[in-house]
Amino acid sequence: MSETASFGYRDVDAAEKQGMVRAVFSNVAGKYDLMNDAMSMGAHRLWKDQFVSRVKPRPHEAILDMAGGTGDIAFRMHKHGANVTVSDINPEMLGVGMERAQKKGLDGLIWSEQNAEELTFADRSFDAYTIAFGIRNVTHIDKALAEANRVLKFGGRFFCLEFSTTTWPGFSDVYDVYSHKLVPQLGKLFANDADSYRYLIESIRRFPPMPKFEGMIRDAGFVNTKVEPILGGLVAIHSGWKI
Numbered sequence: 752m753s754e755t756a757s758f759g760y761r762d763v764d765a766a767e768k769q770g771m772v773r774a775v776f777s778n779v780a781g782k783y784d785l786m787n788d789a790m791s792m793g794a795h796r797l798w799k800d801q802f803v804s805r806v807k808p809r810p811h812e813a814i815l816d817m818a819g820g821t822g823d824i825a826f827r828m829h830k831h832g833a834n835v836t837v838s839d840i841n842p843e844m845l846g847v848g849m850e851r852a853q854k855k856g857l858d859g860l861i862w863s864e865q866n867a868e869e870l871t872f873a874d875r876s877f878d879a880y881t882i883a884f885g886i887r888n889v890t891h892i893d894k895a896l897a898e899a900n901r902v903l904k905f906g907g908r909f910f911c912l913e914f915s916t917t918t919w920p921g922f923s924d925v926y927d928v929y930s931h932k933l934v935p936q937l938g939k940l941f942a943n944d945a946d947s948y949r950y951l952i953e954s955i956r957r958f959p960p961m962p963k964f965e966g967m968i969r970d971a972g973f974v975n976t977k978v979e980p981i982l983g984g985l986v987a988i989h990s991g992w993k994i
């Protein structure tokens with residue numbers, strides 16, 4: 752029997768998932784940044800600021816921003832003087848990011864089309880690895896985590912920002928209605944694409960809960976792992992160290 756993977760609430764052939772995810776992000780690339788503001792009412796900017804403040808980028812250190820999309824995390828780290836490589840599997844998302852960098856006058860970022868599961872970077876190339884709202888889209892999360900570990904130097908830091916499950920009871924009911932009913936409608940209104948946004952919400956619900964994901968990070972070889980829930984775990988920052 753062939754291997755299956757979850758694509759939102761559906762189970763699909765694992766070999767097909769990557770192409771389906773790629774199609775989602777090709778569809779949304781042009782409206783991605785606008786939709787992030789609309790869906791989170793601007794909150795994603797605060798979560799990304801908090802995330803980068805935890806990474807503490809230092810001047811000249813090499814940081815890989817995996818699944819970096821249109822560059823939000825990379826731009827923030829670049830401001831600190833880090834040498835940032837933005838990698839993503841989707842050339843359309845990277846294309847939007849490169850245009851944004853040009854408009855902002857940001858030089859020195861490296862843009863690289865890569866699959867998080869099979870990186871072409873040499874072992875021990877980076878001081879830090881970041882991935883924001885990307886890991887839940889990857890077919891084999893364990894392979895991506897193993898690759899993160901491989902490309903980090905000894906003493907390197909791993910940081911992941913991802914939606915998770917809030918433990919605030921009242922809030923989770925409101926969030927359920929908001930995400931399942933309103934987000935696809937916003938997707939239709941702003942991007943003429945309810946299905947892509949339905950997938951993005953469903954994929955949040957299928958993502959492993961915080962303790963399980965932290966265990967996966969440990970299994971990939973990271974130590975001193977930590978989870979920092981935001982809004983009761985609606986969003987979480989996971990981190991670990993390579994030794």
Ligand SMILES: C[S@@+](CC[C@H](N)C(=O)[O-])C[C@H]1O[C@@H](n2cnc3c(N)ncnc32)[C@H](O)[C@@H]1O
Pocket residue numbers: 772773776817818819820821822823824838839840841844865866867868882883884885886888889890
């Ligand atoms: C929700 S966006 C996040 C973009 C950016 N990090 C941000 O926070 O705004 C998810 C990104 O993951 C990328 N992605 C999905 N699967 C991937 C994979 N296997 N390898 C690398 N990137 C992947 C998508 O192309 C997309 O750009």
